[in-house]
Amino acid sequence: QFGLPGRLALVTGGAKGIGAAIGRTLAAAGARVIVADIDEAAGTALAQDLGGLFLRLDVTKPQEVDAAARRTAAEHGAPDVVVANAGIVHNAPSVELRTQDWARVIDVNLSGVFHTCRAFGAGMVERGSGSVVCISSMCGEIVVWPQPQAAYNAAKAGVNLLAKSLAVEWAARGVRVNAIAPGYTATELTLAGRSRPEWYDTWIDRTPMHRLGEPQEIANCALFLASDASSFVTGTVLTVDGGYTA
Numbered sequence: 001q002f003g004l005p006g007r008l009a010l011v012t013g014g015a016k017g018i019g020a021a022i023g024r025t026l027a028a029a030g031a032r033v034i035v036a037d038i039d040e041a042a043g044t045a046l047a048q049d050l051g052g053l054f055l056r057l058d059v060t061k062p063q064e065v066d067a068a069a070r071r072t073a074a075e076h077g078a079p080d081v082v083v084a085n086a087g088i089v090h091n092a093p094s095v096e097l098r099t100q101d102w103a104r105v106i107d108v109n110l111s112g113v114f115h116t117c118r119a120f121g122a123g124m125v126e127r128g129s130g131s132v133v134c135i136s137s138m139c140g141e142i143v144v145w146p147q148p149q150a151a152y153n154a155a156k157a158g159v160n161l162l163a164k165s166l167a168v169e170w171a172a173r174g175v176r177v178n179a180i181a182p183g184y185t186a187t188e189l190t191l192a193g194r195s196r197p198e199w200y201d202t203w204i205d206r207t208p209m210h211r212l213g214e215p216q217e218i219a220n221c222a223l224f225l226a227s228d229a230s231s232f233v234t235g236t237v238l239t240v241d242g243g244y245t246a
């Protein structure tokens, strides 16, 4: 039931980090994987490695996302699995947070998830089957201090309710929608935090398992939600954080 033979899976932000681990894991389970990212070099290399496809996709551009969904549907049919994973971080105290930085974080992390779900979900709903996994964060549930990232937190909280809203709208149409809320996970995005030991040490100290998560540990949960193993699971936020928010 964890297998994905013959399924088509699309992963946004799939070229690196957690998205790349998810792509590898879905491919190992038998899916044909579309790596959708703005990073052409890393995305193409990974897609080749997986025997999948690379799609240049900026999730902040709705027309581009709609066109990609139409092209994908025409060439391969609607995906069976969509993982809306693309995300960025911007750290700044709120009184210093520039409007354009607020907007960029909301654009990629929240509107980007909506554009992806709307464009690719339409074909799934029409067909009457599919699983959508949105990559949120534990920062959508709690404020992780002392890292000042109000825009990121607000966007991720939005992703959680967006996933639940779509889950309820699409439940009777055969499409499940869930989110994963990772804690600190060892990717470029997080390891850069080592240069700020006052943050990095806090993350480790406050994680009951006393370590960062590995991208593979997030990917294993994405496989569960993508596959028929979770056939009665929809509208949930699966927290994967080594106990941080417990």
Ligand code: NAD
Pocket (backbone or CB within 6 Å): 012, 013, 014, 015, 016, 017, 018, 019, 036, 037, 038, 039, 057, 058, 059, 060, 085, 086, 087, 088, 108, 112, 135, 136, 137, 138, 181, 182, 183, 184, 185, 186, 187, 188, 189, 190
């Ligand atoms: P990463 O920076 O390693 O990878 C992000 C990927 O998204 C990159 O390949 C990048 O090119 C791509 N991307 C960025 N903007 C894009 C856009 N506009 N359109 C398409 N692709 C775009 O980050 P990561 O750590 O792997 O994070 C992946 C997701 O997991 C994000 O949504 C992030 O918020 C979430 N997350 C990460 C952590 C963590 O500790 N690493 C914790 C909780 C949640």
